[in-house]
Amino acid sequence: MIPIGIDNPPTRPLKAFAFDPSRGRLLGNQMSMAVRFEELGPGPVVKDWMAPDGIAVIDYDATNGVYYEPVDLNDPLILIRGGLDPNEADPKFHQQMVYAVATDTISHFERALGRRIHWRRVESKESNIYRLNIYPHAMMAANAFYSPSARGVLFGYFKAGKANQGRNLPGQTVFTCLSHDIIVHEMTHAIVDGVRSHFMEQTNPDVAAFHEAFADIVALFRHFSHTEVLKDAIQRTGGQLFEAQLAADAPLEPDGAPSIGAQLADRNPLVDLAMQFGEATGRGKGLRSALLTPPNSDDIYKKFEPHARGSILVSAIFDAFFTTYVRETKDLFRIYRSGGGVVSDALPDTLTRLIAQKASACADLFFKVCVRALDYCPPVDITFGDFLRAVITSDFDLHPDDELGLRDAFMQAFRVRGIVPEGSATFSDVAIAWPPAPKGLFVEGLTFGDPNGLTNAQKDDCRIVLQTFLDGQRELLGFDPDPEVPIRIPSFHPVFRINQDGSLRTDMVVEAIQEIPKPSDPDDPKLGSFPLRGGATIIISKPPLSELRERERDRDYAEKRGETYGKSVDYGVVQFVIAKRLDGELGQQRLERQRAHIARLGLAAGDDPDRFEIDFALTHGGF
Numbered sequence: 212m213i214p215i216g217i218d219n220p221p222t223r224p225l226k227a228f229a230f231d232p233s234r235g236r237l238l239g240n241q242m243s244m245a246v247r248f249e250e251l252g253p254g255p256v257v258k259d260w261m262a263p264d265g266i267a268v269i270d271y272d273a274t275n276g277v278y279y280e281p282v283d284l285n286d287p288l289i290l291i292r293g294g295l296d297p298n299e300a301d302p303k304f305h306q307q308m309v310y311a312v313a314t315d316t317i318s319h320f321e322r323a324l325g326r327r328i329h330w331r332r333v334e335s336k337e338s339n340i341y342r343l344n345i346y347p348h349a350m351m352a353a354n355a356f357y358s359p360s361a362r363g364v365l366f367g368y369f370k371a372g373k374a375n376q377g378r379n380l381p382g383q384t385v386f387t388c389l390s391h392d393i394i395v396h397e398m399t400h401a402i403v404d405g406v407r408s409h410f411m412e413q414t415n416p417d418v419a420a421f422h423e424a425f426a427d428i429v430a431l432f433r434h435f436s437h438t439e440v441l442k443d444a445i446q447r448t449g450g451q452l453f454e455a456q457l458a459a460d461a462p463l464e465p466d467g468a469p470s471i472g473a474q475l476a477d478r479n480p481l482v483d484l485a486m487q488f489g490e491a492t493g494r495g496k497g498l499r500s501a502l503l504t505p506p507n508s509d510d511i512y513k514k515f516e517p518h519a520r521g522s523i524l525v526s527a528i529f530d531a532f533f534t535t536y537v538r539e540t541k542d543l544f545r546i547y548r549s550g551g552g553v554v555s556d557a558l559p560d561t562l563t564r565l566i567a568q569k570a571s572a573c574a575d576l577f578f579k580v581c582v583r584a585l586d587y588c589p590p591v592d593i594t595f596g597d598f599l600r601a602v603i604t605s606d607f608d609l610h611p612d613d614e615l616g617l618r619d620a621f622m623q624a625f626r627v628r629g630i631v632p633e634g635s636a637t638f639s640d641v642a643i644a645w646p647p648a649p650k651g652l653f654v655e656g657l658t659f660g661d662p663n664g665l666t667n668a669q670k671d672d673c674r675i676v677l678q679t680f681l682d683g684q685r686e687l688l689g690f691d692p693d694p695e696v697p698i699r700i701p702s703f704h705p706v707f708r709i710n711q712d713g714s715l716r717t718d719m720v721v722e723a724i725q726e727i728p729k730p731s732d733p734d735d736p737k738l739g740s741f742p743l744r745g746g747a748t749i750i751i752s753k754p755p756l757s758e759l760r761e762r763e764r765d766r767d768y769a770e771k772r773g774e775t776y777g778k779s780v781d782y783g784v785v786q787f788v789i790a791k792r793l794d795g796e797l798g799q800q801r802l803e804r805q806r807a808h809i810a811r812l813g814l815a816a817g818d819d820p821d822r823f824e825i826d827f828a829l830t831h832g833g834f
Contacts, residue, residue: 223248223284225294225311229437230480231390231487232299233378239439241297246314253281255310257342264329264405266313266343268306269363274351282306305347305388309366312394313345316429320402323582325708327664330405331359332702343401347388353492355387356827357400359411364397365828369491377490385491392430392485392498399426400827408701409591409724409744411824413812414805416515417594419825424521427484428528428581431501434481435574441567444481449554450540450566453502453533455479482529501529508629511595515811517830523628524595530624532577535615539569580606580617586706587645589791590722591744592801596632599625604644604787610711613640633797645789649687652785654680655778659717659753662707673719677703681723688747689790691725696793698746699724717753719783722746727793729802731815739817741809743802745793751783 222245234240249265250258257265270279282295282303289295294311295304320328330340344363352367366388371379379385387393403425404411413419435441447457461473469475480486483497490496499518504510504526514520544554547562558566580602587601587608603618613619618640625631626638635643656676660669681688681698690698703721710716724746731738762780769775792798809815814822 219250220248222246225284225307226297226304227308227311228297228389228391229440230392230434231485232297232386233487233490234480238443239437242437243293244311244315246311247318249314251284253283255282255284255306263341264327264343266310266317266345268310268345268347270302270306270347272348272350279303279306279348284310299386299389302348305386309345309347309388309394312391313343313364313398316395316398316433317402319433319578320582323579324406324586325583325706326662326704328402328405330401331408332405333408334699334701340401340405348386353385353387353488354828354831355393355397356831357397357404358828359404359824364401366393366397371491372493375490375493375495377487377495379487379491383491385487387488390485390488391433393488395430395433396426396485399429403585406585407588407590407593407722410593412591412744413808413814413823413825414592414744414801415594415808416520416811418592419517419830420520421524421593421595421598422521422825423517423830424524424528425581427499427521427525429578430484431482431525431529432532432574432578432581435571438567438571440480441570442563444479445563445566445570446558447477448479450544450558452479452481452536452570453529455482455500455502499525502526502533504628506530506624506627508627511629523630524598527595527621527624527628527630528577528581530627531617531620532573534620534624535577535617536570536573538616538620539573540566543569576615576617583609583708586720586748586750587787587789588748589789590701590724590746590748592791592805594633595625595630599630600632600635600643600645601789603640604789607640607644608786609708609716612711645787648785648788652684652687654751654783654785656781657719657751657783658781659705659719659783661705665705673703674700677721677723688723688749688788689745689792690723690747691727691745691793696725696727718786719751719753721749721751723749725793729806731806731809738815741805741815741823742820743793743805745791745798745801747788747790749785750787750789752786754782754784 224243225246227242227244229240229242252258254268256267270281272279279302283289284294284307295301295307298304317328330343332339338359340359340362344361346363346365348368349365350367351369353369354367355365357364368384368386371381371383371385373381400422403422410418410422444452444457448454455478457477457479459473459476461471464470478486478496482501484500485498489498499522503522510523514523543562543565583605584598584601587605588597599621602621606613606618622638622640622643632643654676658669658673665673677700685692701722701724703719706718706720708716724744726742726744728740729743730736730740759780762778766780791801809823
């Protein structure tokens, strides 16, 4: 408890592994994280039980049927040390690490999105998650997964292989809760499910692959915040950070055979994911890589396993990232070479530092662009092409100048991998971006709250206003005009961001959905049915203060004249309607694609709509 008169500190220092225990103390692997301060009870558990969307670490080991004693991060002996020291054998450190990395991941998403995130909210209220539970030692298995039914994230532990186990002892216990990458990956699944709950519904081959790819993308971009590792990789690759191997510390013998460990080349930790897990399971490298799938237009038609297909999207994103990084650093290398420097030599410390700053800033920008794109995706039936359109649109919306050439880098990286957006007439950033909404489309009476969110009363008012607007503009917004097909609003939230000119921008991001039951096989009605969902993500902007004041003046003049002013002082301007239609040619194509996909998965029979939801326990089985 903080004494009266003393403000809470903004952050709490906690120690964690930057990668995983297998890297020991090398290059800042044992790091201190400044996570946002929260009042905590032992666990750690957010102490305010009424606070929504917090996390709680519950250390129950189901395999051994035991609860491990929870860590109290408010213990003075722990506080004065800035958290427990990294220790593979201490369950309390495991609890500290999952809490620290999970909280840090949430904070990075919230800064990128411009709002607080919430956990899953769905139609069946009993499936909602108001506090995410984290189980560091949930089971003895080479697995970790997000489970909506368990309302949390479950981490397993397992024995390393007896051979080809890498930097692990044969048969040693490996804890997935000590892998920074795996924690970030699983937390990203939970966050994306909160942002877009219908992205869990397998309507096409890209859906599960998108979930896996996006979680990998977030984890990989976090690598570039580890300064010491980044500088070392720059030195050992000559600045070519996309190389899979780092140069050895010592040259090889004349016969080309290594005699000591320093002559062995290491894997590049920046582009490999979950190194300890990958080595412990006999892969000899990380679990996955940032550039696993080279440019080709065939894999998109051949790969359907979620991780394999997801690697196409991951490689496209990191192709764009590394292309931008090369553009941003080429002048530094030109200056170095003009002074007589040779890139194959050890780079000067000053140059290494400048390159590291460029790489880290570029990675942070790409992370924010990818996360912001979630708000510009349609609410259902996500595809890789939809995500490309969302990335281009979100960047256009906030940074129209694109001085870095980021949009072109994205487009070309996606194009060479066969990822093209549906509904785009040409392959240019203007054509790929979602078209703006019709001019003059206003939502009267809409309030946007403040950066802390909406009060319960404001939420109730907003829902009524939005529902009235949607029902009155069905055809214009691309919804089925039949009033027997209701429009639902799964979520709406105000977003506060900074425009390119430095001004504050306030938007409301609204999910609106319709659904129609369809038979799995029109020729066999007894087989079962599935919900065909359509809908739109609607982005509504708060008008400038000058326009709001103009309405206030008009209202005041009308009242003085004894007239009724027919408009609300509060209103929003519709900027984008990002739709997935139920009708027309595109709607028919979606119907056939969804039928074919659920038949491929063996899910056609039955009437339980939950059978289409991604099961991460199965998807991640052995990763």
